Amino acid sequence: MRVGELIRRVQLGEDSTLELKEVTVRDSGKVIEPHADGLSDELAAMANASGGLLVLGVNDKTKAVSGIPLKHLDRVEDWLTSICTDRIKPPLEVVTRHLELPGADGQPQPVILAEVPRSLWVHESANGYFRRVGHAERKLPPDALARLFQQRSQARLIRFEEQEVPECRFEDLDALLLRRFLKPEQGDSTEQLTRLHLLRETSTGVFPTVAGVLLCALDPSRWLRNAEVIAVAHSGLANNPDEQIDAREIKGPLDRQIMDAFHFVQRNMRTAARKALGRVDYPQYQLNAVFEAIVNAVAHRDYSLHSQRIRLFMFQDRLEIHSPGALPNTLSLESMTRLSVPRNEVIASLFARDYPVEDPQLGKSYLMDRRGFGVELILRESEQLSGRRPLYETIGDLELCLTIFAAPTPE
Template sequence: MNPIHLMQRIRLGEDSTLELKQIHIKDAGKNLEPHPDGLSDELAAMGNANGGLMVFGVDDKTRAVTGIPAEHLDRVETWLTAICTDRIKPPLEIATHHLELPDASGQLQAVIVAEVPRSLWVHQSANGYFKRIGHAKREMQPDMLARLFQQRSQARIVRFEEQVVPKARFDDLDALLLRRFLKPDQGDVITQLARLHLIDNREGEALPTIAGVLLCTLDPTKWLRNAEILAVAHSGLRNDPNEQLDAQEIRGPLDRQILDAFHFVRRNMTTAARKPLGRVDYPQYHLGAVFEAIVNAVAHRDYSLHAQRIRLFMFADRLEIHSPGALPNTLSLESMSRLSVPRNEILASLFSRYYPVDEVGLGKSYLMDRRGFGVEMLLRESEKLSGKLPKYESISDLELCLTIYAQSLPVLENP
């Protein structure tokens, strides 16, 4: 905790990861302000977002260091810990630091800096569920709250894929699509499908789950309107309708979407060739990397975002795949190539066991590799071909964009 750096941040004012709080001590230290309920909302909002620092002993309006009397430091810290433990559920774990910062006259004043981590949990505070957006807290609406629960580890208690789909019935599942999951010696049909979380039979009626609708219906968009891929190919470098070469709305069960999207890229990418001593092809993209990127987008996207779909854009110099949802909790852009943390565990498991790949030359036995080396291969082979490392970008915690750069095609001589 560098005081000089902290003072620089304080002078610039509050932002999404910095909150300033002046402490008022009343009745000989018996009562403290701000009010514990409001403070619990601020702390939980920060933990529900990306974490940050809350500095006690600084006026948030003037940014002046007002300090905390040394004899009350322990009292303030005990009060703060009690708020995090008693008024926030589950309790919010913070780290506190006692520092001295200069006030306007240059005198050092004691402050307490509470370091709030980006929590593994979703926290409810005194007045509800809040998330820090910009420099203020915002109460989370039901759809935002549902997404946050799904993103974080509480989603492991009730996984989104296991939820029953409203208005979907067992008869909506396609018999041919179900056949791949059924084995003659593993019990009756309902038992086997329930074991794989494709249906929910706990209430005595076999009802399709989200995973069941995505994998075993001919058109999942009848129930989950976002479960599709929009693919567009352009001749130029930007998203210009006048330069559009091809477009397709790709629907169907997820494995069909993956293959149709892959064939869309292969159909629209340029492959130059030379024939000096035999034909030599120069494809724009490594097909194995493209296939892996599409599989990852379909398997790991956030299906709770009902208004967003996967978007695939081809340009003259790059391929972009936009996948709805932030990275799964505990995963970062830096750790993606080394860790495998699936958002949709059921889909990932079934893709790695029940969906063999028939496409020649992809070097894959199943849609997903249980070893988790897919992203590493994607990055390595794409960089080897184009000379540029693919780029992952997280956009406002709502979308993950992967850009794969095209190989520069050689200038071919006229025959």
């Protein structure tokens, strides 16, 4: 927003997308007013509604620009950031800018402008759940809160992966990653990506969707917190930091996460060998089954669970893959081998069509199989190698854990 436009908005006063706050700071740099809890309610209320702007350093009643002492400007910004991180759940990401607006005497006064996005999630602040109505926040009664959760969850008619990410722009997506989805003979690129549900048109413009960010942004976790894989390898049998031999925080577009996680397992699994009649290798895991398991974890995880990541643990005797989210839709542990019900239909469809796999040892043409035989392959191939059937478990309806047991080392 341009400074001239902001000045005019300040002069008109608060509305449903503008909040003004005068700031009082002690000489030590401690912020006295506004109170941190109250400000957290204001910020969360905006995020739970349509988003908006907060201007620190302006009196909301007189609309006079009192400013923030220049020497305390960074301290006030740190204070604001800590409110968004520590007093709002899930943490709220805002964009801050330092500006100068004319004070009562016409002299420029430093202020902080914070842009609050319309959030994908429902945020709880210090005093509960609020939503912006007019120029004030209103506490959400149970029925309205339930509707808001429904609107911003997978129960919504528009699936979570098809929702727009308002703080992301088309220009934030990588041109090379977008190219795989574009066909020269099929017209305008924006229209093509909208048909694929990688972009979504709203009343305020065209924005990347959750699927668009996950597949076409170089770092999706910039907008979708924890959209990544944590991989850790241990030399022993337990999750013991003293026995950790390798660890990686795997980020990037989803296909890169899959390949990096797969190579992590390749690098850290042990392969015994015999040379009596020529070399014979005895790997711990069937690589095609491991690859299928990683693809499934990345493609089917619940990306609306902002606080969880895919976790991959390697131990001496097993491999564990923890994927956020309970089983989607009507699936059960018993029906997984017979039914294919993807949680993220856009991602699954594109994985099965636009992501070829060139490694012959994996025995597949694309990242996903349209026939839905992935779970059956994981169970069959792994059991043939190790003699033990892999184990699927749901943990507290928040996580699906797959354990693949390592093949025993030959005598």
